[in-house]
Amino acid sequence: MGVQNPLTLQELASQTLVRDEALTMSFLEKLPPGLFPTLFKEACTGSHTKLVRAMVAVWPFPCLPMWTLMKTPDLETFHAVLDGVDMRLTGEFQPRFLMTPLKTLSITGYQISQSDLDFFPCCQSLFQLKHLDLRGVVLQDFDLMPLRGLLEKVADTLKTLDLLGCRMEDSQVNVLLPALRQCSRLRYVNFYNNDFSMAILKDLFQHTVNWSKMKVEKYPAPLECYDDLTHLFKERFPHLCQDLVDTLRTVRQPKNISFATLNCHTCDECFVYDQVSRLCGCWE
Template sequence: MRNLHTLSLAQIPENRLGLDDIPGSEEKELVGNFLSQFSQLSSLQHLSLNGISLARRHMKLLLRNLKTPLESFSITHCRLFQSHLKHLSRCERLHQLKHLDMCGVPLSCLRMKPLRVLLEKVANTLETLGFQGCGIKDSQLSVLLPALSQCSQLTKVDFYFNDFSVNVLRDLLRHTANFTKMTTEQYPIPLECYDEFGYFSRESVVQLCRELMDTLRAMRQPKDMSFAAVLCGSCLKRRVYDLEARVCPCLQ
């Protein structure tokens, strides 16, 4: 498989890699042997780990065995530890990424400095960035903003379903003022739109999202920009406010 360019591993829970009913010591050895085979994939450019649970030492082993710079790296819908982020930021094979996707990875309790370091490393090459559904908070995004502002090659960002206030969203847009290549921008509806029970009104969404769009339009013209909340329980459609001021029909 030396000519393999793309590898996708999906839905392998609890570090078992499909190995059932074997002693823990044997499993650790087999997992280590499996991950060591990455060193043979000398043409690998695209790696996707979806729903994969890797122990701290196994993440380090996987990254250490990468032999070529990756063009795209997707690690989604899984739990990461602080040490995982540290290993990601230090892996030289990830420092030329064009595409980074971490959607569905809970990040609310983790420190963002390693991710900031990784974004700084890929600032000259990164084209798409996915942080959908990560639960990132204002303070965490503020840590990332200086690095994000350097990623001028970005064409798409996805921040849907995170916890940002209108002020921090405004700061985020200002940090992307010079991103002339941006074609698709996806942001969460500001926290100020919600009441204490998690409900929001159409009026709040329209007002605040329009203000944010006006903030960006004063700096550059967005091509495809939208703000979204969770799926509507009535129509099962995503509540969206975009450039055409469309919202979920249930909020009409």
């Protein structure tokens, strides 16, 4: 048997505090800010939804650690987080030092609902986001007008946008184009593992004329690179990607741009094109 590391004082204190939700909630505003992350982790792990909701409402930092939820994904706990954000919006909690708007929202590998997404553009605490990370959140069947609404709200502050693996289709990214055009402070975008055609990628590029601060941009290989079973046409892939790069260069000069395929059916790796085609192990 391995020897377990002893609990830290913060962990011990947090475990004690979650045992009495009502008492802890009554003096949340007086807790040292440094105790919040550990207590939030304990509350999420134990599904103490009332405490989670109250903590989010008075969260003292600009970044909320949503990765804590990913370890024990629970829809009720996630809704409690959104309720807490709503409480910040409505002003039900108003201490001086706890109304800081969130700078980072990271929800990765977690399946949200349409109603969750609908809430985003209504939440004032999100209106100064600098970083939005929705990696692995499948949006394929969603109405993305709420996400467009949020992007429009944060167009003057957003620096990074990560939508890797969201499985968006042409019609959905088309909804986002007017908002993406406004995001002039973007420095990093990731659209890998989405289902975009050549036509929509070229249309997207036409809407990036204001992305003068962009440093790294990642796009999915267009659908025209695959057959009906999503097997890659190896020879077609680099030619289509170069065509896309040439199209973008008529709009602006990209600094670091790449295209990646879906994972290989054999080795589970992907092809990447970043001016040079890098193949997975099966083709090299």
